[in-house]
Amino acid sequence: MRLATSTDFGLRVLMRLAAAPGAALSTGRIADELQVSAHHLAKVVRALGRGSFVGSQRGRHGGLQLARPAEAITVGEVVRHLEQRFAMVECFRADGGHCVLAPSCRLKPQLALAREAFMQALDQTTIADCAWPGAGLPIGAASAH
Amino acid sequence: MRLATSTDFGLRVLMRLAAAPGAALSTGRIADELQVSAHHLAKVVRALGRGSFVGSQRGRHGGLQLARPAEAITVGEVVRHLEQRFAMVECFRADGGHCVLAPSCRLKPQLALAREAFMQALDQTTIADCAWPGAGLPIGAASAH
Numbered sequence: 598m599r600l601a602t603s604t605d606f607g608l609r610v611l612m613r614l615a616a617a618p619g620a621a622l623s624t625g626r627i628a629d630e631l632q633v634s635a636h637h638l639a640k641v642v643r644a645l646g647r648g649s650f651v652g653s654q655r656g657r658h659g660g661l662q663l664a665r666p667a668e669a670i671t672v673g674e675v676v677r678h679l680e681q682r683f684a685m686v687e688c689f690r691a692d693g694g695h696c697v698l699a700p701s702c703r704l705k706p707q708l709a710l711a712r713e714a715f716m717q718a719l720d721q722t723t724i725a726d727c728a729w730p731g732a733g734l735p736i737g738a739a740s741a742h
Numbered sequence: 743m744r745l746a747t748s749t750d751f752g753l754r755v756l757m758r759l760a761a762a763p764g765a766a767l768s769t770g771r772i773a774d775e776l777q778v779s780a781h782h783l784a785k786v787v788r789a790l791g792r793g794s795f796v797g798s799q800r801g802r803h804g805g806l807q808l809a810r811p812a813e814a815i816t817v818g819e820v821v822r823h824l825e826q827r828f829a830m831v832e833c834f835r836a837d838g839g840h841c842v843l844a845p846s847c848r849l850k851p852q853l854a855l856a857r858e859a860f861m862q863a864l865d866q867t868t869i870a871d872c873a874w875p876g877a878g879l880p881i882g883a884a885s886a887h
Contacts, residue, residue: 598825598857599744605831609843632842672852680743686750697777697877698754704872707817711863712743718856727849732842 604679606633607641608727611650611675615667615728621653621660630732641679648678667728673720685712749824751778751786753872756795756820760812760873766798766805775877786824793823812873818865830857 609631614622624642628635642661645651652664663670687694688705696702754776759767769787773780787806790796797809808815832839833850841847 598821598830598860599746599828600831601744602832605841608849609841612843612849630842632840672849676743683744685743686745687747695777696750696754697775698757698874701874702872703874704753704757704817704867707864707867707872711860714863715743715856715860718859719852722849722852727847727852729843729846729848 600676600680601683603637603641603644604676606631606638607645607650607679608672608675609633609729610638610642610645610661611663611667611670611724612727612729613731614651614661614663615724616730618663618667621658621662623660627661644679645675648675650675650678663724667725668723670724671720672722672724672727673716673718675724676719677716745821745825746828748782748786748789749821751776751783752790752795752824753817753820753869754778754874755783755786755790755806756808756812756815756869757872757874758876759796759806759808760869761875763808763812766803766807768805772806789824790820793820795820795823808869812870813868815869816865817867817869817872818861818863820869821864822861 610627613627613630624639625635628638631638642651646653649664650670651661653659653661684690684694685708688696688699688702689708693699699705755772758772758775769784770780773783776783787796791798794809795815796806798804798806829835829839830853833841833844833847834853838844844850
């Protein structure tokens with residue numbers, strides 16, 4: 598079973614922000630620290646914004662911040678939000694897919710229960726539990742974008 | 743979260759075979775019934791064979807059979823086997839990946855626990871519970887391969 602790379606990156610961003618309460622970090626700086634593509638990270642950050650997990654402040658000292666205390670954000674709700682556009686298997690697609698077993702399938706409900714068990718396990722952990730203090734880059738080393 | 747298409751197809755094959763104990767069905771016939779590519783299904787069947795879930799009989803009346811009673815095969819063990827080459831996120835790769843959080847990451851153990859909760863939920867269901875009797879194609883309608 599796989600989570601999308603964008604979900605993985607989204608969790609890393611939140612884990613980084615959780616270790617910097619009160620500060621505002623640019624997407625470019627976080628990308629530098631995480632050593633991942635700033636372009637890819639910007640897309641992930643927009644998805645985190647749509648989920649009300651992060652907010653951004655404009656201006657010279659602007660940047661990203663958690664929209665809520667890290668203790669109030671569970672890993673489960675982040676994963677549910679970022680994975681919502683991915684179907685676990687074909688029959689979980691919005692259009693229902695084309696599996697010929699679909700009308701009488703006795704596996705689908707069991708897969709749904711198992712997915713819920715996965716998410717509920719992740720509901721037990723908050724972003725605060727996973728805070729990551731960063732790579733200790735000096736401010737000047739981070740990209741300006 | 744996603745399962746591979748090959749895992750999905752592998753489960754469908756076992757669900758079909760579970761409804762035909764004592765019979766031997768060709769991969770081509772199963773592909774026709776499932777309306778999926780016989781080429782793709784043949785690869786999945788080889789993976790199921792490596793996991794000792796299916797065996798094949800050669801000859802005119804040959805074909806695939808479950809290698810064990812359907813009641814003795816859990817969905818969880820099938821999914822574990824077919825998904826073993828896929829890493830849930832980067833740090834679960836065999837080479838460890840390149841995530842800079844890896845040495846001090848507090849999320850990875852929680853992801854591993856959640857994955858185990860998913861698999862344990864699927865351990866509660868056997869292939870027999872999900873048997874699918876097929877599309878009722880007449881024998882002559884199935885491909886010979």
